[in-house]
Amino acid sequence: MSIFSSNNSNKQNPAPSELEDISSEYPSSEDQEPAPSGELSLRLIPGRQDTNIHGGISGGWVAARMDEAAESVASKIAHGRVANVSMDSMVFMSPIRVGAAVCVYTTLEDIGKSSIKINVEMWTRNLGDGERRKVVDATFVYVAIDEQGRIRNVPR
Numbered sequence: 001m002s003i004f005s006s007n008n009s010n011k012q013n014p015a016p017s018e019l020e021d022i023s024s025e026y027p028s029s030e031d032q033e034p035a036p037s038g039e040l041s042l043r044l045i046p047g048r049q050d051t052n053i054h055g056g057i058s059g060g061w062v063a064a065r066m067d068e069a070a071e072s073v074a075s076k077i078a079h080g081r082v083a084n085v086s087m088d089s090m091v092f093m094s095p096i097r098v099g100a101a102v103c104v105y106t107t108l109e110d111i112g113k114s115s116i117k118i119n120v121e122m123w124t125r126n127l128g129d130g131e132r133r134k135v136v137d138a139t140f141v142y143v144a145i146d147e148q149g150r151i152r153n154v155p156r
């Protein structure tokens with residue numbers, strides 16, 4: 001369940017094949033370095049069009065990319081439309097630089113009667129020192145809904 005984003009009209013957004021999964025570059029667990037957990041669901045490189053008025057990547061942009069990745073996973077599980085009913089509070093631990101690779105990883109935590117709970121992590125590779133850092137992690141909950149917006153059961 002992976003979606004990949006690229007905008008080939010922008011040189012800073014190469015095709016997915018040109019982007020590697022950040023997790024593959026992490027040292028082995030023996031090194032006890034932090035590593036992403038979950039399935040790679042979205043990878044992209046933010047460009048200048050993604051910045052706020054100060055030239056930085058905003059928390060809103062980050063939350064939107066996480067929602068995009070998790071909603072795609074939830075929609076596949078629900079076989080259709082879902083609505084985001086909650087997301088955790090988010091603590092942004094590292095900045096994202098324009099041109100730095102960003103990867104979003106998702107882990108399915110629970111499927112309820114109508115709800116789907118997904119943990120989402122975003123990681124980036126710092127352009128300056130090349131180090132991979134976790135940007136944020138949060139849990140998103142989606143509810144399966146029909147075309148009229150009524151709650152429905154998640155198919156089993």
Ligand SMILES: CC(=O)SCCNC(=O)CCNC(=O)[C@H](O)C(C)(C)COP(=O)(O)OP(=O)(O)OC[C@H]1O[C@@H](n2cnc3c(N)ncnc32)[C@H](O)[C@@H]1OP(=O)(O)O
Pocket residue numbers: 083084085086111112113114115116141143145149150151
């Ligand atoms: C405003 C926006 O545009 S935000 C972005 C898009 N999101 C939306 O539009 C969603 C707006 N919200 C809604 O339409 C409604 O709240 C709905 C349809 C999602 C849910 O309606 P509710 O009456 O709260 O549903 P209900 O109480 O029956 O709960 C449905 C499921 O959601 C879960 N749920 C409800 N609220 C929460 C919550 N705050 N956190 C986690 N799970 C929740 C319930 O546990 C239940 O799960 P289950 O069926 O697996 O046991």
